[in-house]
Amino acid sequence: MLINGHVATKKDLTYYGVGCYRNRQKAYNPEQYCFGEREFEANIWGCKRLNMPVNEWGGGLN
Secondary structure, three states: OEEOOEEOOHHHHHHHHHHHHHHHHHOOOHHHHOOOOOHHHOOOOOOHHHOOOOOOOOOOOO
């Protein structure tokens, strides 16, 4: 697995995974957090870290 173009270590996966999970748990609506909390960041992938939102105006996913 690559993170930012570099081979990920177990430490990287743990750090990024746990950090993302903590942010999800702190969110106002944890169930919706991974799909995007706001309309402009909404996505169908279930992971906002993919940076692949699907926007009405056609931005984000090329």
